[in-house]
Amino acid sequence: MVSTGVPSLDHILGDDGYPDKSSVLVIGPPGIGKEVLGYWFIRSGLVQGDYCLYATHRPVSDVVRDMKGVGISSERVPEWISSSGSPVKCDLKDPTSISYNIKEAVHRNKDRRVRVATDVLSPLLVLNPLESMYSYWSQLLSDLKQQYSVVFALAEDGMHPPNTLTTMEQLFDGVIEMRLYEQGLAITPLFRVKKMLGLPPFHGYFRFTVSNTAMEVVPHVV
């Protein structure tokens, strides 16, 4: 099993974290904190000596600044595929090159456990037809599963037609949804584990808090 980097979330997922050789999709609106889960996932991998790859459509400097903002600063850094600031570029107009670069980097480290975090799913879904993206991600995730890897992808809610994310959810072994929920006049940040490989269906919501040192997840009482 692969730790999520957030002990309370590991506990929710049966004390183990994400399953081996799996792919996890985190869905949520912008600003809610999806990336933070990815940052802790990568940080946990770096601490444990896993090979970590971060594929992003943003500049490396932006991601590093965000990581520091939530209390993650490490001398060890992941390998980057990004729009700028990394030797390997992330060109959203060329999905094939992104896929090739990810697979090539993972293949180079086939003797180690690999963690891949990426935020390019939504941009690619916006810029390409759903059918071609379904095949693209299906192939990419299938290829990465041949290695000892866990893939963590982010998707922006509200950016796609409703059926698009539902379609993409089918490709992933785990789906976590983060969102602001309203209960009466109160608005609370909650998340749901919609599905997770090897676990029975979850019910209910979990409240999460992000400080500048840690992320905490606790069951939410309705």
Place this chain on the structure above:
Amino acid sequence: MVLGIWRSAQMANGFVDRVYKSKALWMAALMSSILISELSSFIQFPSTAIGSSLVILPLALVIIVSYAFVDRTILVAMRSDFFHRDVVGWMRVRLPGFVLVAGALCLIVADSAFAPSGTSASPFWATVAFDIFVVVVPLVLGYAAIAIVVSARRTADRTLKRHILFLGLSLACFAVVLALFGSPSTDLSDFLEDALNIASLYMLYRAVMSLTLLGRVERGTESDLPSSALRLS
């Protein structure tokens, strides 16, 4: 307006990303300044230079906060654009625009303090100051409204698009209301001013409500924690 302020503050608390958190806080600040401006009309200020300038200060606060908030919103929209494109040269005009608005506000505060309305004849400089205000501020806010509508078109996030569009329309209505200050008062212009004011506030409220996707917690779904023994292998 109070509900809008409450919701914005709660959303700010829920957001993790500093940009979105700050955006929600700015929204709360903007609506608070409008509320203060509306409530201040019930206060009787003394007819001194300071008292007269206090009459215009709430409006000046609304304009400054609006401009700062619009600037933040355009930056957020540019960030959510996958290609991070500048919007109608906003990065170049945002600071000069702020200086122009701040300058025009200083002039109108001075005008209000030293040549209060109701005096028999306004000095020439006061007329010029007022004319500069009713031309410069609507022009700058109008440009900001155009920038914000263009940025709404570019962002791929449909929630943000709707939010920004409402905000742009609200700002455009507000800019026209400010421009109408300079026109002679007629029944038609008064009606237009009131109608646009209401439209501006309504669209601002809609902008708050569309700040993010809000889910509804389903009743009877208590959280369950599967133990590690439950994990299927």
